[in-house]
Amino acid sequence: MRVLKFGGTSVGSAERMHALVNLVNDNTPKIVVLSAMSGTTNNLVEIGAALYAKDHEKARQLIDTLEEKYKQVIAQLYKTESALNKGKELIASHFSHLRSFTMDLFTVNEERTILAQGELLSTAMFHYHLEEIGVDSVLLPALNFMRIDENEEPDMKYIEANATAELAKYPGKKLFITQGYICRNSFGEIDNLKRGGSDYTATIIGAAIRSDEIQIWTDIDGMHNNDPRIVDKTHPIAQLSFDEAAELAYFGAKILHPTCILPAQMKKIPVRLLNTMQPEAKGTVINSTATGDSIKAVAAKDGITAIKVKSGRMLLAYGFLRSVFEIFERYKTPIDMITTSEVAVSLTVDNTKNLDAIVKELKEFCSVEVDSDLTIVCIVGNFTAEKEGYALKIFEALKQIPIRMISYGGSEHNVSILVDTKLKKDALVALNKGLF
Ligand code: ASP
Numbered sequence: 001m002r003v004l005k006f007g008g009t010s011v012g013s014a015e016r017m018h019a020l021v022n023l024v025n026d027n028t029p030k031i032v033v034l035s036a037m038s039g040t041t042n043n044l045v046e047i048g049a050a051l052y053a054k055d056h057e058k059a060r061q062l063i064d065t066l067e068e069k070y071k072q073v074i075a076q077l078y079k080t081e082s083a084l085n086k087g088k089e090l091i092a093s094h095f096s097h098l099r100s101f102t103m104d105l106f107t108v109n110e111e112r113t114i115l116a117q118g119e120l121l122s123t124a125m126f127h128y129h130l131e132e133i134g135v136d137s138v139l140l141p142a143l144n145f146m147r148i149d150e151n152e153e154p155d156m157k158y159i160e161a162n163a164t165a166e167l168a169k170y171p172g173k174k175l176f177i178t179q180g181y182i183c184r185n186s187f188g189e190i191d192n193l194k195r196g197g198s199d200y201t202a203t204i205i206g207a208a209i210r211s212d213e214i215q216i217w218t219d220i221d222g223m224h225n226n227d228p229r230i231v232d233k234t235h236p237i238a239q240l241s242f243d244e245a246a247e248l249a250y251f252g253a254k255i256l257h258p259t260c261i262l263p264a265q266m267k268k269i270p271v272r273l274l275n276t277m278q279p280e281a282k283g284t285v286i287n288s289t290a291t292g293d294s295i296k297a298v299a300a301k302d303g304i305t306a307i308k309v310k311s312g313r314m315l316l317a318y319g320f321l322r323s324v325f326e327i328f329e330r331y332k333t334p335i336d337m338i339t340t341s342e343v344a345v346s347l348t349v350d351n352t353k354n355l356d357a358i359v360k361e362l363k364e365f366c367s368v369e370v371d372s373d374l375t376i377v378c379i380v381g382n383f384t385a386e387k388e389g390y391a392l393k394i395f396e397a398l399k400q401i402p403i404r405m406i407s408y409g410g411s412e413h414n415v416s417i418l419v420d421t422k423l424k425k426d427a428l429v430a431l432n433k434g435l436f
């Protein structure tokens with residue numbers, strides 16, 4: 001059994017849903033995970049915001065506009081009278097559910113229920129289309145088996161048991177359709193895996209059922225060696241190890257949700273990134289093989305703030321770093337990069353919500369400098385410590401770019417460099433020239 005995930009653009013119109021049939025209908029066993037139609041989750045977020053603000057008029061307008069869009073889609077999606085009627089009923093029931101929230105108390109629970117409607121709609125719409133053209137498929141409700149625990153982590157034991165039980169209800173069936181992103185929480189309420197979470201759904205299901213392969217279908221031909229929106233002449237990377245892919249996903253390669261690597265990595269299930277517009281392209285495979293010593297890709301993450309902490313007391317002292325880190329921990333602020341000298345430590349964060357409070361506490365025992373609008377440029381590959389020459393290649397390429405921080409040695413797969421965001425493009429272009 002394989003798991004195939006298709007994102008919002010792959011189900012973004014009647015035309016795309018028609019095209020999707022060819023990619024899933026080949027008589028091999030598979031679970032197809034779908035996102036909401038592109039734009040829908042954003043619209044649902046807006047509806048939720050209007051309801052929080054008690055602007056019921058605005059919420060109703062947004063709901064009407066969205067419903068109109070879905071009515072147009074089903075008019076093009078279905079050819080038969082009976083499928084069209086089913087589609088109409090489906091839309092009527094989901095949108096009257098949405099409207100019911102304009103009359104009642106609105107809390108975070110109602111909001112999550114609203115956010116779940118996009119995936120519930122797209123999967124049912126696609127399922128009805130398969131039905132009308134005579135392709136046998138089963139609509140599996142993700143809310144029957146996807147669950148997160150008190151820490152908002154996937155409850156893998158529960159998911160394994162329940163996904164397996166759910167599939168066992170349909171012996172002999174080969175094509176299953178289910179919702180990405182949505183799940184239940186430890187109270188059994190409707191919840192979700194955070195924005196972009198459908199990739200995560202796919203790898204969680206893949207791991208839970210010990211799938212042969214997990215495929216993430218998007219509209220680019222795999223993970224590229226550099227950001228194609230910024231740099232010309234990038235190319236897809238044929239193979240990445242799980243560690244390399246995790247570094248790239250975290251540091252800005254938009255194609256994959258950062259947390260989604262882990263479930264696949266734990267069960268060693270290969271993840272293939274493929275392109276719906278170009279299904280024959282090889283794409284990128286992510287697996288446990290660490291191939292060769294090489295620099296594979298570059299990615300960049302904006303919105304970084306650097307904090308430089310300096311104290312004479314740090315000299316030959318112990319416990320200093322702990323007192324610094326404790327403050328970040330108390331404010332639940334993750335630290336990305338760290339570099340230290342004998343008397344100072346520089347670190348970076350991307351969440352600045354509690355920065356003022358953190359700086360105030362740090363200033364009680366050291367001097368603090370804060371720098372914002374920075375970018376982490378991360379170079380990913382397999383850098384074994386015994387091999388020489390990587391650093392030279394990287395810094396030779398970057399010789400014209402002022403560098404604010406350097407971090408190497410944290411993992412064998414990443415060299416991170418902090419630059420002013422204004423210089424990001426120059427840095428990425430220079431690295432593309434010098435490294436690939
Ligand atoms: N529909 C959700 C979102 O837009 C989940 C996803 O697309 O992965 O965030």
Ligand code: MG
Binds near residue numbers: 007
């Ligand atoms: Mg997505």
